[in-house]
Amino acid sequence: MTPERLVVIGGDAAGMSAASQARKRxxxxxxxVVAFERGHATSYSACGIPxxxxxxxxxxxxxIARSPQQHRANGIDVRTRTEVVAIDxxxxxxxxxxxxxxxxxxxxxxxxxxxAGSVPMRPAVPxxxxxxxxxxxxxxxxxxxxxxxxDDRVRRVVIVGGGYIGxxxxxxxxxxxxxxxxxDRSPTPIGTIDPDIGAVIADAIRGLxxxxxxxEAVIEIETGxxxxxxxxxxxxxxxxxxxxxxxxxxxxxxxxxAAQAGIPLGTSGGIAVDAQMRTHVEGVWAAGDCVxxxxxxxxxxxxxxxxxxxxxxxxxxxxxxxxxxxxFAGVIGTAVTKVCDLEAARTxxxxxxxxxxxxxxxxxxxDSTTRAGYFPGAQPIKIKMLAEKRTGRLLGxxxxxxxxxxxxxxxxxxxxxxxxxxxxxxxxxxxxxxxxAPVWDPVLVAARKAFxxxxxxxxxxx
Amino acid sequence: MTPERLVVIGGDAAGMSAASQARKRxxxxxxxVVAFERGHATSYSACGIPxxxxxxxxxxxxxIARSPQQHRANGIDVRTRTEVVAIDxxxxxxxxxxxxxxxxxxxxxxxxxxxAGSVPMRPAVPxxxxxxxxxxxxxxxxxxxxxxxxDDRVRRVVIVGGGYIGxxxxxxxxxxxxxxxxxDRSPTPIGTIDPDIGAVIADAIRGLxxxxxxxEAVIEIETGxxxxxxxxxxxxxxxxxxxxxxxxxxxxxxxxxAAQAGIPLGTSGGIAVDAQMRTHVEGVWAAGDCVxxxxxxxxxxxxxxxxxxxxxxxxxxxxxxxxxxxxFAGVIGTAVTKVCDLEAARTxxxxxxxxxxxxxxxxxxxDSTTRAGYFPGAQPIKIKMLAEKRTGRLLGxxxxxxxxxxxxxxxxxxxxxxxxxxxxxxxxxxxxxxxxAPVWDPVLVAARKAFxxxxxxxxxxx
Numbered sequence: 001m002t003p004e005r006l007v008v009i010g011g012d013a014a015g016m017s018a019a020s021q022a023r024k025r026x027x028x029x030x031x032x033v034v035a036f037e038r039g040h041a042t043s044y045s046a047c048g049i050p051x052x053x054x055x056x057x058x059x060x061x062x063x064i065a066r067s068p069q070q071h072r073a074n075g076i077d078v079r080t081r082t083e084v085v086a087i088d089x090x091x092x093x094x095x096x097x098x099x100x101x102x103x104x105x106x107x108x109x110x111x112x113x114x115x116a117g118s119v120p121m122r123p124a125v126p127x128x129x130x131x132x133x134x135x136x137x138x139x140x141x142x143x144x145x146x147x148x149x150x151d152d153r154v155r156r157v158v159i160v161g162g163g164y165i166g167x168x169x170x171x172x173x174x175x176x177x178x179x180x181x182x183x184d185r186s187p188t189p190i191g192t193i194d195p196d197i198g199a200v201i202a203d204a205i206r207g208l209x210x211x212x213x214x215x216e217a218v219i220e221i222e223t224g225x226x227x228x229x230x231x232x233x234x235x236x237x238x239x240x241x242x243x244x245x246x247x248x249x250x251x252x253x254x255x256x257x258a259a260q261a262g263i264p265l266g267t268s269g270g271i272a273v274d275a276q277m278r279t280h281v282e283g284v285w286a287a288g289d290c291v292x293x294x295x296x297x298x299x300x301x302x303x304x305x306x307x308x309x310x311x312x313x314x315x316x317x318x319x320x321x322x323x324x325x326x327x328f329a330g331v332i333g334t335a336v337t338k339v340c341d342l343e344a345a346r347t348x349x350x351x352x353x354x355x356x357x358x359x360x361x362x363x364x365x366x367d368s369t370t371r372a373g374y375f376p377g378a379q380p381i382k383i384k385m386l387a388e389k390r391t392g393r394l395l396g397x398x399x400x401x402x403x404x405x406x407x408x409x410x411x412x413x414x415x416x417x418x419x420x421x422x423x424x425x426x427x428x429x430x431x432x433x434x435x436x437a438p439v440w441d442p443v444l445v446a447a448r449k450a451f452x453x454x455x456x457x458x459x460x461x462x
Numbered sequence: 463m464t465p466e467r468l469v470v471i472g473g474d475a476a477g478m479s480a481a482s483q484a485r486k487r488x489x490x491x492x493x494x495v496v497a498f499e500r501g502h503a504t505s506y507s508a509c510g511i512p513x514x515x516x517x518x519x520x521x522x523x524x525x526i527a528r529s530p531q532q533h534r535a536n537g538i539d540v541r542t543r544t545e546v547v548a549i550d551x552x553x554x555x556x557x558x559x560x561x562x563x564x565x566x567x568x569x570x571x572x573x574x575x576x577x578a579g580s581v582p583m584r585p586a587v588p589x590x591x592x593x594x595x596x597x598x599x600x601x602x603x604x605x606x607x608x609x610x611x612x613d614d615r616v617r618r619v620v621i622v623g624g625g626y627i628g629x630x631x632x633x634x635x636x637x638x639x640x641x642x643x644x645x646d647r648s649p650t651p652i653g654t655i656d657p658d659i660g661a662v663i664a665d666a667i668r669g670l671x672x673x674x675x676x677x678e679a680v681i682e683i684e685t686g687x688x689x690x691x692x693x694x695x696x697x698x699x700x701x702x703x704x705x706x707x708x709x710x711x712x713x714x715x716x717x718x719x720a721a722q723a724g725i726p727l728g729t730s731g732g733i734a735v736d737a738q739m740r741t742h743v744e745g746v747w748a749a750g751d752c753v754x755x756x757x758x759x760x761x762x763x764x765x766x767x768x769x770x771x772x773x774x775x776x777x778x779x780x781x782x783x784x785x786x787x788x789x790f791a792g793v794i795g796t797a798v799t800k801v802c803d804l805e806a807a808r809t810x811x812x813x814x815x816x817x818x819x820x821x822x823x824x825x826x827x828x829d830s831t832t833r834a835g836y837f838p839g840a841q842p843i844k845i846k847m848l849a850e851k852r853t854g855r856l857l858g859x860x861x862x863x864x865x866x867x868x869x870x871x872x873x874x875x876x877x878x879x880x881x882x883x884x885x886x887x888x889x890x891x892x893x894x895x896x897x898x899a900p901v902w903d904p905v906l907v908a909a910r911k912a913f914x915x916x917x918x919x920x921x922x923x924x
Contacts, residue, residue, distance in 0.1 A: 013901070045834065045836075045896065045901065047834075047894070047895060047896055047901070048834060048836060048837070048896045051836075051837060051896055051897075056837070056838050057836050057837065057838075057896075062836035063836060065901075164895075168895075306894065307894060307901045308891070308892070308894045308901055308902075308903075309891075311901055311902060312888075312889070327889075328889070329886070329889035330889075330891075331891050332891045333891070334891040334892060334893045334894075335893060335895075336893035336894065336895045336898050337895055338895060338897040338898070345893055347891070347893070372507065372509075372510060374507075374510060374513075374519050374524035374525060375510070375513060375518070375519065376518050376519075404866075404869070406893070406898065407866070407869065407870070407893065407898050407899075408869070408872070409893050410870070410872070410873045410890075410892045410893055410903075410905075411872045411873060411876050413890065413891055413892055413893065414873050414876040414877055414880070414890060414892075415876055415880075417880075417889075417890055417891065418876070418880035418882065420880065424791070426774075427774070427789075427790070427791035427792075427879075428872075428875065428876060428879055429770070429771075429792075429793050429794045429795070429796040429809070429875055429879065430770070430796060430872045430875055430876075431796045431797060431798035431807055431809070431868070431869065431871050431872055431875065432509070432768065432769060432770045432796075432798065433509060433626075433630075433797075433798045433799050433800060434507065434509055434510045434513055434519075435513075435800040436798050436800070436868065436869050437869075439475070439507065439509070439527075439769045439770055439773055440770075440773060441770075441872075443872075
């Protein structure tokens with residue numbers, strides 16, 4: 001019997017997780033696995049790039065979980081530096097281009113995993129393609145930026161975008177001893193965090209010596225006579241001198257090939273998939289940054305580009321291709337970041353997201369400490385909760401603080417996942433000892449205050 | 463109208479939380495609140511005593527959340543150094559003894575909160591009452607031990623009991639530069655942690671330079687000519703020289719007065735209460751270390767002496783007395799401790815507890831890191847999970863590791879609280895960034911392995 005042929009487009013987390021799981025479950029007589037990757041690395045941590053740039057992570061290879069050689073040793077035919085340029089669903093082939101040799105060829109498939117990832121947002125402003133303007137999405141981007149920052153002439157970096165990646169790059173440049181400015185069109189950093197908590201983050205970031213320009217949109221990257229970027233101009237007539245500009249504006253799903261081939265997209269612009277990560281085309285799967293997921297709270301379809309989801313989704317697709325059964329249960333928007341000693345995290349819905357999902361809520365914010373107040377090393381932690389009116393269901397949580405603060409978001413994420421009300425949350429048997437928490441863990445204090453807000457609102461309801 | 467009179471027995475977490483909540487909800491015209499406390503402090507952190515002994519917490523007053531004066535300012539008639547010696551349910555009075563003045567008097571009540579706490583276990587061996595043998599349950603105990611350890615002649619401390627408190631006191635003595643030995647009759651420390659994980663903890667504790675004598679029972683505290691303790695003898699013919707002996711054997715509920723008065727106890731030996739913290743006697747409530755709680759997994763009644771429960775139970779009783787409605791939702795046995803840089807935590811059922819509850823399980827243990835493996839400061843973390851056979855329901859979790867490891871137990875506790883299966887757990891949207899976790903959080907890695915164990919066991923089932 002001829003083995004089935006699985007082709008994987010994209011050699012990072014989602015694609016290689018799918019390939020590995022399928023490979024593990026079916027032997028070479030049953031399944032051949034070919035994976036195409038445009039770059040030269042596979043299965044790497046894009047989230048680790050800022051730490052490689054700062055130098056706290058020593059080498060590129062530290063960021064690579066599994067190299068092409070390792071995948072090949074496991075029986076996966078990995079073809080790096082090879083870009084898939086077209087998919088023919090009728091012929092069941094992909095058109096591959098060997099970037100180094102310049103030749104193109106058709107590769108047949110029975111099953112296809114589309115895991116092309118995402119493409120960085122680039123504002124359509126003059127100068128955006130100038131030398132000295134860097135993205136930070138791939139390892140190759142990271143290498144280029146790192147090389148440039150090693151040039152002593154680079155003293156001042158302007159980062160366009162004040163989201164997670166923008167702030168992490170800001171820290172990296174700060175750690176390298178550079179002057180850093182971050183510019184974002186929103187009034188507070190990290191758009192998925194509410195403005196009141198965002199304002200606390202903004203203050204803390206300025207306290208770290210990072211210049212933060214908020215509420216201003218970039219309208220031009222000014223270039224010098226040599227064509228290199230020399231400044232960033234905003235719509236408030238501000239000119240931010242820059243030796244290097246970094247784009248940290250987030251990403252959008254890379255669906256170009258899929259759309260051309262006729263693989264249906266969803267309402268959010270990501271590839272539409274079911275719980276098993278099947279697209280609407282028989283034998284075609286998709287996973288990672290390019291797909292849309294169900295948000296468990298809003299019920300809406302969303303695209304969340306995050307390594308955790310990519311790994312899980314790839315695993316799910318691979319298990320199913322391998323003959324097993326697994327499903328991806330959706331997302332609730334959990335995220336965390338660290339900028340120097342500032343920690344920030346969020347899960348569930350922000351106020352704006354709850355509004356747009358039609359969910360009404362009350363809010364509560366509390367200040368506490370990460371350890372018992374009297375215990376050395378106790379750090380500040382601020383927790384905000386949104387609870388649905390009437391039901392008290394926890395809809396969202398946001399945390400900002402110092403060491404030991406942010407990872408507590410996982411308790412809120414687990415509570416939201418289980419549709420707990422803040423009243424139920426208040427009963428949780430969370431761990432306590434003075435080095436780890438006050439006797440009322442900050443999470444419980446926040447739940448108590450949110451519960452009181454739910455009760456107060458019911459008392460005052462018409 | 464004459465106000466109702468609420469009498470509270472016990473001025474620590476449970477009693478004063480009840481008093482405060484009732485006070486907050488009803489004014490002095492409706493409710494008078496009298497609280498009796500045998501010691502001189504109220505609302506203090508007994509869990510903080512080891513850190514006061516070690517010196518990392520500077521003063522006794524740091525451990526006091528709210529003093530008698532503060533409670534009085536809130537309208538609670540706190541009577542310290544006053545012991546309740548009898549309860550007359552028919553006459554609705556308690557008999558109070560003023561310990562400093564030596565006089566006794568009857569105090570009438572309409573509502574009674576019994577929050578007498580616990581009494582430390584003391585083995586019935588010769589020498590147990592000798593000078594130089596210390597308990598560590600109350601602030602007064604702590605003060606006495608602290609004073610003794612400040613004597614330069616004390617070089618070597620033997621701690622009887624290798625549970626949480628015993629190990630925390632061992633650390634405290636180590637921090638003070640003393641020679642420390644811990645003796646426990648069990649084969650591994652912390653009896654509520656499985657022996658396989660306990661063995662890891664034992665190795666780590668020995669690595670800290672603490673002598674750990676396991677599997678041996680204390681049969682005598684040897685005393686010198688002056689009547690002071692000089693050594694601890696075990697049933698293995700071992701003699702551990704000691705300048706000071708500390709008893710850290712845990713506690714049992716202090717139910718003597720309640721039992722004498724006819725307030726019914728439960729099967730576990732703690733006072734029987736319902737969800738509102740009502741005893742079986744009309745108008746009599748109980749809360750804290752002296753009551754029994756429902757274990758949500760086993761369905762059994764258990765006594766868990768822990769500040770978190772005491773605070774919650776006291777709050778619940780006080781809200782109900784105050785005319786509101788609140789319930790205590792039970793416990794699942796979450797606990798955490800830190801010994802130098804070793805962190806250990808547990809939640810749910812241990813293997814022995816699951817066995818005795820009639821629950822069959824599979825187990826999985828994984829080793830991972832607290833941060834991305836390549837990230838500086840990544841520390842080891844070992845997680846063990848028990849999952850119910852067939853259903854895959856998470857029954858228990860145990861964690862041992864270094865900084866950043868133990869507080870992850872709260873995710874498992876929240877999962878257990880919601881009766882999640884390890885398969886469901888695997889889908890959880892937990893936070894990820896390299897400074898906080900590997901892309902597969904250790905909790906998810908453990909859940910994946912536990913799920914594989916559940917599946918394997920089903921495959922092999924007859």
